[in-house]
Amino acid sequence: MKKDEQYKRLILREIYYANTLSATELSDRIGKSLPLTIRTVNHLVKEKILEPSGYAPSSGGRRPITYTINRKALYILSVSMDQLVTRISLMDLTNSHVGGIGRHELPLKNNPAALKVLATLLADAVNQSGIDRSRILGIGIGMPGFIDGMRGENYSFPMQDGTEQQTIVEYLATATGLPVHIDNDSSLIALAEYKFGIARKAANSMVVNIGWGVGLGMILNGSLFRGNNGFAGEFSHIPLFNNNKLCSCGKSGCLETETSLLVLIDKAVKGLQDGKISSLQGHFPTGEIEKDAESIMEAAAAGDKFCIELIREIGYHIGRGVAILIHLLNPRSIVLSGRGSLAGRLWLAPVQQALNEHCIPRLATQTAVEVSGLGYEAELLGSAALVMENYATPQ
Amino acid sequence: MKKDEQYKRLILREIYYANTLSATELSDRIGKSLPLTIRTVNHLVKEKILEPSGYAPSSGGRRPITYTINRKALYILSVSMDQLVTRISLMDLTNSHVGGIGRHELPLKNNPAALKVLATLLADAVNQSGIDRSRILGIGIGMPGFIDGMRGENYSFPMQDGTEQQTIVEYLATATGLPVHIDNDSSLIALAEYKFGIARKAANSMVVNIGWGVGLGMILNGSLFRGNNGFAGEFSHIPLFNNNKLCSCGKSGCLETETSLLVLIDKAVKGLQDGKISSLQGHFPTGEIEKDAESIMEAAAAGDKFCIELIREIGYHIGRGVAILIHLLNPRSIVLSGRGSLAGRLWLAPVQQALNEHCIPRLATQTAVEVSGLGYEAELLGSAALVMENYATPQ
DNA sequence: AATACTTCCTAAAAAAGTTAGAAAGTCTTA
DNA sequence: TAAGACTTTCTAACTTTTTTAGGAAGTATT
Structure with a gap:
């Protein structure tokens, strides 16, 4: 990946977590110099991904310009599963549910068809939102069981009949045309509590x-x-x-x-x-x-x-x-x-x-x-954060 | 600290752990570019801290020059304490004991004089070695108890009578004129097993x-x-x-x-x-x-x-x-x-x-x-590694 | 033995970081 | 209330570091 794209993602992640930040704060958090940070922020403003949101209260000097995320620019599809119920929500980067939370009964135990069903649910959610795929950063899914997030497999609930060549993540990624990330539900709840709770x-x-x-x-x-x-x-x-x-x-x-x-x-x-x-x-x-x-x-x-x-x-x-x-x-x-x-x-x-x-x-x-x-909201927030973490992490 | 000094320390640490490395390997490990790494290595060779040690076997291309540490250049004073016995050894950067391991009975329980005794033991060890203080990177001490390494205190065995203003680390540092670091014995054993074991x-x-x-x-x-x-x-x-x-x-x-x-x-x-x-x-x-x-x-x-x-x-x-x-x-x-x-x-x-x-x-x-x-040797190795970790960590 | 292929190392070009100072503000004091 | 001291943000010139391209020095294959 090109470096300036990488820096953009880092900046986006920091504002995603903090809501609103000044250039100096951003520079500190992404560990890059101020000139480079400001140049990148200006690019993002020009692309309408970020927007200036006024001045922060001064701490004894010139007041810094603050930036927030344009909530109409980018989205994340957030999914939270337990053994019986799957919830799906398209979220913007200010953690708002764009079109409400979809609730679907989808048992995971001994259900080799589960993955196929999930794939259609996800594809439907994307299509019905009317939002272009290019503006959805990815799909984050929290599920119970022994999950290997790197490989993209669930060892406790395979959700397939075992003859397939593709992992859960590979299958969903090709079915939806979007990057997919999975992790254990409890891990994602912890991530949400750490970032937002x-x-x-x-x-x-x-x-x-x-x-x-x-x-x-x-x-x-x-x-x-x-x-x-x-x-x-x-x-x-x-x-x-x-x-x-x-x-x-x-x-x-x-x-x-x-x-x-x-x-x-x-x-x-x-x-x-x-x-x-x-x-x-x-x-x-x-x-x-x-x-x-x-x-x-x-x-x-x-x-x-x-x-x-x-x-x-x-x-x-x-x-x-x-x-x-x-x-x-x-x-x-x-x-x-x-x-x-x-x-x-x-x-x-x-x-x-x-x-x-x-x-x-x-x-x-x-x-x-x-x-x-955060309560019951935690897992959906964590799934979204999972996507952002992967989005901003250099490959 | 100046940057080139910082890079020298990073390089020294990597070779300390790996014994012998090529410039390319060093560049990878310290996360700096090859030209910068090579320049710094050449400086270290000129200062007689590193020395070339021949060529590594080629993996299909030009054979890389490898470097090792000059074992007469720099030293660490390594200390391992338990509730009864304190062991002290001056070690070079190839993990050899320069003058044998000193063994001293020093009970820690309810002994407000322990710190004073320890200070003299350490000062003696440094003086008797005949090695100039400037060539000793520091003193690393492993001890039992609840240790706060940042503050430099042992909450389980204070080793002082409680009226002093100085922490254990501050006291020993002024008494010996060297940087001092302490940590829990088990933590240091783990560090040793991870780095050398x-x-x-x-x-x-x-x-x-x-x-x-x-x-x-x-x-x-x-x-x-x-x-x-x-x-x-x-x-x-x-x-x-x-x-x-x-x-x-x-x-x-x-x-x-x-x-x-x-x-x-x-x-x-x-x-x-x-x-x-x-x-x-x-x-x-x-x-x-x-x-x-x-x-x-x-x-x-x-x-x-x-x-x-x-x-x-x-x-x-x-x-x-x-x-x-x-x-x-x-x-x-x-x-x-x-x-x-x-x-x-x-x-x-x-x-x-x-x-x-x-x-x-x-x-x-x-x-x-x-x-x-590693057995009983582990803690002394860990104490030395503790010094190296702090030496190479930017303040 | 010649050719293809790696890998190490170096020199020039590009990118990023640092530094010094201008701009824009706050706070204290006369 | 106004002036001066002090902070902090932001910018432009300069320095450091990284990247890239290519030469040097090897190994493996035909």
Whole structure:
């Protein structure tokens, strides 16, 4: 790639993350000299990709001109998948959904047709948007499972029948005519929290994705850590309990057997059967896990004692796992994110309690535990950021 | 610092790690252009710091000139401390001990005079070497405890009475007139294994330091990971056991309560008291823990069943901890290093056994478990590398 | 032994970075 | 309120570094 194109991309990425920046700030962040930066910014303004947005307040000298991204110029197709539902949204570079979020039922388990379906969904989304392909930077997809982002494969859910020559990424790229990038859902949530959420600027942060399982995305030394094969963050299967509960991975006692929204629903069902009193009674369970999980978390937030107690139990178990993270990685912050963050700060007390009991005090005091404000939006933001990261990274 | 000085240091560092390199290789590694690299190398040759060492075998073209470091030009003072013993060695830049390794008893626990003693030991070592201070790049010190290398403090063993204004590093620097750098012993062992040992080129590697405790140094994305406050790697205090054994940290069930050379000695003593048969009988325990630990490991290596069984037990427990590391960080390799590596490959089977039982197979197969060949030498090498890292890092 | 093909090294041209100073502002003090 | 001191942004001249093209010194193949 030509160098000036490379610099343009770096500048675009920085403004994408920061919303509005001056030339001096840009020069600092991309590590290039001011004259070169200004020249490139001027090119981008001439191409209508950037636009001046007035003057920043002076810090004691001449006021700098600031720049923002022209939101009609470029777009990213952002995709978030779980085992049942796939969400698709075309986003501009100010993180707005251009035409709403599409929601599609697409089971991944033992579904060799999944990839074909996904490809049509993506192509449709692009076509229906009416936006020219040349103005879409790429497609970013977050999905559960063991993902090798470099190769572009999902080892847990192949989504094909196994006879094909093409990887998931290759298939989708040829089907859509756009660059495609995939990564693990929890990793992308961590990326979103680091770039746009509560972990902004926390160069060492652990993002716990409380959902149908318990995922972990790690920000280490200011970048997403993926491990040697892209498999880092298998938080949910560390052996922590002597509960003899068989886990989906074949072992027993995994963290996941005691902590996930599925466990939350299970516990609620059993508790009600045992005669516990709760505002859930009458309309629970519905059988739709999305609704059921939300009901419990909303009831807890509204003060339902039974539901609060359930969250306490699970939160405490998560905290035991988090204690291990803190010992090993000494992070600046722990962020609770994903679907489960709907229950908000109800998680904090039980998690903190576990840390008090299981962490060396000197370590525990160095780490803040926080709840995401991005919530269910996080993964779509992370998918978009994934595209931008790849767009701006020299090949 | 002037730029050409900076480039010289980068080049010196690369040759220090690789022993001998050609101009092209150097250019690649320091990320500078070939003309600039060659010019700087020529300067270094003129200053007698580098010297040409013949031609490298051609890979299909003109044979490149290779360069090595003149071993009489520059030196590093390398220090390795544990709670009882401090070792000091002046090393040249080919990792040879210039005048042997000095061994000094220096207890760190509740010893506010320790720093003063250390300062004289260091000054003596420099003076007795007869080498001019200007030719010593600096002093690197590995020590146990919570170390903040940036600030230059040891929070576990202050080594002063607490009324001083100067940090450990500041005190030693003024006392010796040389740049001083400190870091955690396990971190430095990891650095040594990564730069000179079996983990060479393994950009994601976990180095377990089996000694009087169980330390962990982590190489992540090709560099030593220290966490947000320099406290990362507190492997020994993750809660893994329901054994009700009180740990020095105040909690119970820590990994350290079941795995360390101290535990090994304890178990041997108890086993012999219970009438177990072993070649240790008669000359064990001596009360000197260094000797006792060595006796057990040597007996095991010589085939003593009782000692092998002890190592199996402890190795299995270490393996349970390592399983957690693998789940979280998906490393390329696990290296068993430190004092305990004297028992060599006897560790491998029990550790691997624990991994088979506690790891998801897909993850376990991605990680190799290996024993260090550096052994007790590792920490001194790491201390030297610490100096070189700081020497070549732009301020 | 001659030709094709690599790779290392060097010299000239192009690109990027540095530096000094002008422009445009803020803040303090008389 | 006005003048002067001080900051910071931005620009133009100069310096450093990188890139490119080509010559030198090898290896492998025919």
